[in-house]
Amino acid sequence: DAKTTQPPSMDCAEGRAANLPCNHSTISGNEYVYWYRQIHSQGPQYIIHGLKNNETNEMASLIITEDRKSSTLILPHATLRDTAVYYCIAPGNTGKLIFGQGTTLQVKP
Amino acid sequence: EAGVAQSPRYKIIEKRQSVAFWCNPISGHATLYWYQQILGQGPKLLIQFQNNGVVDDSQLPKDRFSAERLKGVDSTLKIQPAKLEDSAVYLCASSLSATPETQYFGPGTRLLVL
Numbered sequence: 428d429a430k431t432t433q434p435p436s437m438d439c440a441e442g443r444a445a446n447l448p449c450n451h452s453t454i455s456g457n458e459y460v461y462w463y464r465q466i467h468s469q470g471p472q473y474i475i476h477g478l479k480n481n482e483t484n485e486m487a488s489l490i491i492t493e494d495r496k497s498s499t500l501i502l503p504h505a506t507l508r509d510t511a512v513y514y515c516i517a518p519g520n521t522g523k524l525i526f527g528q529g530t531t532l533q534v535k536p
Numbered sequence: 537e538a539g540v541a542q543s544p545r546y547k548i549i550e551k552r553q554s555v556a557f558w559c560n561p562i563s564g565h566a567t568l569y570w571y572q573q574i575l576g577q578g579p580k581l582l583i584q585f586q587n588n589g590v591v592d593d594s595q596l597p598k599d600r601f602s603a604e605r606l607k608g609v610d611s612t613l614k615i616q617p618a619k620l621e622d623s624a625v626y627l628c629a630s631s632l633s634a635t636p637e638t639q640y641f642g643p644g645t646r647l648l649v650l
Binding site for chain 1: 540577578579580581584592627629631637638639640641642643644
């Protein structure tokens, strides 16, 4: 399982895009990158995952660099309800989710 | 589609008492996970089941923690006897298969050991 590194905290203005970075320089060629978030007092929630190509769903976009050493989760129009801890995880072939400290995103009005 | 159900949502016990948590995964999900989340930290995997068999229990403190998934559907996690440091949120998650698959989490059980 590749180690991931994220900034401990970020702020974002409501309505603006939130760009959350993640470094995973030791990721192997067939390891996916997963993003989960955890809103206060709730269980973690799956957001998106990707391997090589950029991905988009109804919640977010995931941009993965060509060398796959880093990625960025983009919330295009952040709302107050997006305030949460965001986890970037590379579970590897075991699928085991190893949660780090994540990035605490504070969306401000 | 119903999500992962957990009960109770909150539990307060005294140290050395025993406690049990229950989890019902999403229908059809073969893999079930129990996580422990201590305040201020990310969740930590305690045990993973594939159907009714244990896949990974390397992080489970087996002297006091036990878990079972007898019929391959719902699961219970027990702590006996509880210690102060067991105060945490216990999260259950499920996925269609083992790896790599999206995991869906329940709301968790918040345990306070006094």
